[in-house]
Amino acid sequence: GDSVTQMQGQVTLSEDDFLFINCTYSTTWYPTLFWYVQYPGEGPQLLLKVTTANNKGISRGFEATYDKGTTSFHLQKASVQESDSAVYYCVLGTTSGGNYKPTFGKGTSLVVHP
Amino acid sequence: GALVYQYPRRTICKSGTSMRMECQAVGFQATSVAWYRQSPQKTFELIALSTVNSAIKYEQNFTQEKFPISHPNLSFSSMTVLNAYLEDRGLYLCGALRGGDTEVFFGKGTRLTVV
Numbered sequence A: 001g002d003s004v005t006q007m008q009g010q011v012t013l014s015e016d017d018f019l020f021i022n023c024t025y026s027t028t029w030y031p032t033l034f035w036y037v038q039y040p041g042e043g044p045q046l047l048l049k050v051t052t053a054n055n056k057g058i059s060r061g062f063e064a065t066y067d068k069g070t071t072s073f074h075l076q077k078a079s080v081q082e083s084d085s086a087v088y089y090c091v092l093g094t095t096s097g098g099n100y101k102p103t104f105g106k107g108t109s110l111v112v113h114p
Numbered sequence B: 001g002a003l004v005y006q007y008p009r010r011t012i013c014k015s016g017t018s019m020r021m022e023c024q025a026v027g028f029q030a031t032s033v034a035w036y037r038q039s040p041q042k043t044f045e046l047i048a049l050s051t052v053n054s055a056i057k058y059e060q061n062f063t064q065e066k067f068p069i070s071h072p073n074l075s076f077s078s079m080t081v082l083n084a085y086l087e088d089r090g091l092y093l094c095g096a097l098r099g100g101d102t103e104v105f106f107g108k109g110t111r112l113t114v115v
Helices: none
Strands: A004-005 A011-013 A018-021 A023-026 A032-038 A045-050 A058-060 A062-065 A076-077 A086-096 A099-104 A107-111 B002-009 B012-014 B020-026 B032-038 B044-051 B069-073 B076-081 B091-098 B110-115
Touching: A004 A086, A004 A099, A018 A107, A023 A086, A032 A062, A045 A058, A045 A062, A076 B069, A086 B032, A099 B020, A099 B032, B002 B091, B012 B020, B020 B032, B020 B091, B020 B110, B032 B069, B032 B076, B044 B069, B044 B076
Parallel strands: A011 A107, B012 B110
Antiparallel strands: A004 A023, A018 A076, A032 A045, A032 A086, A058 A062, A062 A076, A086 A099, A086 A107, B002 B020, B020 B076, B032 B044, B032 B091, B069 B076, B091 B110
């Protein structure tokens, strides 16, 4: 079945540090790849998505490249801010038999200190 | 914009009792609704995916007998947790999808505490 492996646990950074969150996926279908972000007390919300292999998604300074060769979709940001503190989820979206299913990674908690 | 409201936001029920939670899509037609449970460790488990006019598909470890879902129209869905026990605690999230789209719009969740 479909699966997403994401760097778990907590990442602690200082403002202006570089962010890298690892994500790899496994599927037999042609996926759409997403990063969702969840702030405290909120539901997850879409950060960025990429539907085509080798394309890059960019949003709010975050970026991720759909690398079909390494089946990866790592999230990066050059300079984090305290307001980026949240939980980040790598998500794999696949369609099988006409049914669409999003599969979440286990989430990575980002804490940014001022 | 596309908004999803869930209620109640928090609920406490006694062990062995049942509770119902609701999900309302505003500003778009929710052709499909995914119900998730989020653990205290922030992990998501997909409970079931419901598409209007299709059978509801439950994931392994979740059953209709335990988590009956109703999705009667394009703006509303509900799920009941029957005979809730401690292991059912968590944040239940409703994610709604527009037909042909892949982005999931989430509500803020219903937090279930079982005592």
